[in-house]
Amino acid sequence: MxxxxxxxxxxxxxxxxxxxxxFLNSSFETSVRAAFxxxxxxxxxxxxxxxxxxxxxxxxxxxxxETIPTYWLWTDNLLASEVLKxxxxxxxxxxxxxxxVYTSNYDLDYRHPQGxxxxxxxxxxxxxxxxxxxxxWYSDSDGQELSCGDYADIAFLKSMYLYKAGKFIxxxxxxxxxxxxxxxxxxxxxxxxxxxxxxxxxxxALWQIASNVTGYPIPKEPMMIIPFMxxxxxxxxxxxxxxDLTPDSLTNVETTSLVIMAExxxxxxxxxxxxxxxxxxxxxxxxxxxxxxxxxAILLFKNR
Numbered sequence: 001m002x003x004x005x006x007x008x009x010x011x012x013x014x015x016x017x018x019x020x021x022x023f024l025n026s027s028f029e030t031s032v033r034a035a036f037x038x039x040x041x042x043x044x045x046x047x048x049x050x051x052x053x054x055x056x057x058x059x060x061x062x063x064x065x066e067t068i069p070t071y072w073l074w075t076d077n078l079l080a081s082e083v084l085k086x087x088x089x090x091x092x093x094x095x096x097x098x099x100x101v102y103t104s105n106y107d108l109d110y111r112h113p114q115g116x117x118x119x120x121x122x123x124x125x126x127x128x129x130x131x132x133x134x135x136x137w138y139s140d141s142d143g144q145e146l147s148c149g150d151y152a153d154i155a156f157l158k159s160m161y162l163y164k165a166g167k168f169i170x171x172x173x174x175x176x177x178x179x180x181x182x183x184x185x186x187x188x189x190x191x192x193x194x195x196x197x198x199x200x201x202x203x204x205a206l207w208q209i210a211s212n213v214t215g216y217p218i219p220k221e222p223m224m225i226i227p228f229m230x231x232x233x234x235x236x237x238x239x240x241x242x243x244d245l246t247p248d249s250l251t252n253v254e255t256t257s258l259v260i261m262a263e264x265x266x267x268x269x270x271x272x273x274x275x276x277x278x279x280x281x282x283x284x285x286x287x288x289x290x291x292x293x294x295x296x297a298i299l300l301f302k303n304r
Contacts, residue, residue, distance in 0.1 A: 040227040046235025047260050048087040051080050051253055053234075055091055059136065060098030065252040066234065072254075073099050073138040075114050079257035082118065086264075106132050111141040113154060116161040117209070117261070124158055148174035152187035152203045155179075156210035163214045175216050178207065184221065185243050198240035198248050201229045202255040208262035226259055 054062040061071040062080045071077065077095050084092035102108065115122035126143020148155040155178025162171035181189045186199025187207075204222040211218040228245045229238045236251025237259045 039224065040230075042227045042230055042259065042263055043232075043235060044260060044263055046232075047230070047237070047256050048084070048235075050231075050235035050251070050256055051084060051260075052088055052091060054080075054253055055095075057094075060094050060101075061136070062095065062253050063135075064254075065236065065250050067250060068252070069135055071136045073102055073108070073132065073136065074110060074112055075139060076253045076257070078114075078118065079261075080253055083257045083260050102132055102136060108132070108138060109140075112139055113141060113146070113157045116157050116164070119164075122157065122161045124154055124161075148177045150190040152178045152181045152189045153200075153206050155181070156203070156206040159216075160210050160213045171214060172216065175210060175214060178210070179218070182207075182219075182222070185245070186225070186241070195240060196248075198242060201226060201237055201239055201241060202258045205255070205258040205262040209258070212262070212265055223262070226262075229255075230259075 051062060054064075054066065056063060056071070059071050061073070061077050064070045064072060064076055077099055081092045081095040081099065084095070103110070110120065111123040111125075112127065113122050113124050123141035124146050125141045126146060127139045127141050128143060129137055130140050131137050146154045148158050155174045159171045159175035159178065162168075162174060178187075181187045187203040188199075189203075191200070192198075204226055207218055207222055210216070225241075225245065226237070229241055229247055230236070231238065231247075231251050234251060235256075236253075237256040238247035238249050238251050239255045240247070240249035242248050
């Protein structure tokens with residue numbers, strides 16, 4: 001075969017590959033846009049029911065999912081106890097009580113990045129899963145420190161923690177790092193490839209929660225994606241999904257709880273640092289007022 005024929009054949013092959021790539025990419029983008037056009041809504045009632053249906057009175061805890069009989073003290077049950085306050089307060093109280101019993105009996109320390117969601121001290125280190133007894137487990141943040149620039153969930157959780165501490169510049173930096181990982185479909189962070197190039201639904205929920213707490217902006221797409229991940233039968237939320245918005249994992253209590261928290265729209269919180277400063281200013285105002293009153297009293301006494 002002549003060199004000219006080889007050249008033309010190469011150009012033809014390249015053109016076919018290029019056209020196929022453009023066509024497939026266009027088809028993919030079209031399918032995603034079409035999916036967004038459907039615009040489903042999240043059914044919170046079914047979400048609550050899903051969590052409540054995982055409750056086992058023998059343990060006083062909820063299991064991870066309908067197919068996984070593991071009872072995570074945290075994060076699953078801590079999240080469930082918080083969320084269920086608005087749906088089944090007695091069940092919420094039972095879960096809280098059970099967590100306290102296990103924590104006391106087994107001398108457990110709560111160390112986890114999600115501590116910020118409960119106004120506890122948060123630990124932003126790698127997490128190790130540890131067995132308590134039988135089917136009861138917990139997650140312990142006892143590893144190396146995790147960076148805002150690597151993981152979207154850590155970025156959003158840490159941004160809330162820093163914001164509540166009054167470190168607004170650092171909080172915004174972490175928040176922006178997390179937001180920059182959104183590629184229009186999901187959070188493409190350092191865990192993306194390790195998860196088989198699947199997106200994590202709970203990271204979108206944490207983004208919304210962080211926005212609710214800090215008041216920092218968030219686009220509309222993340223909360224438009226989440227309803228696609230709800231199982232219409234059970235009400236649970238799938239933890240992972242593919243680029244075409246197809247769920248690719250099981251539903252579970254943790255993700256469903258975080259989505260409910262995000263959907264509830266927790267109001268913009270006043271940081272502890274600002275609250276403390278306001279209390280200090282109020283005290284100063286009170287003291288000034290007291291001195292003024294005392295001064296007038298002395299003047300009146302002298303003029304008698």
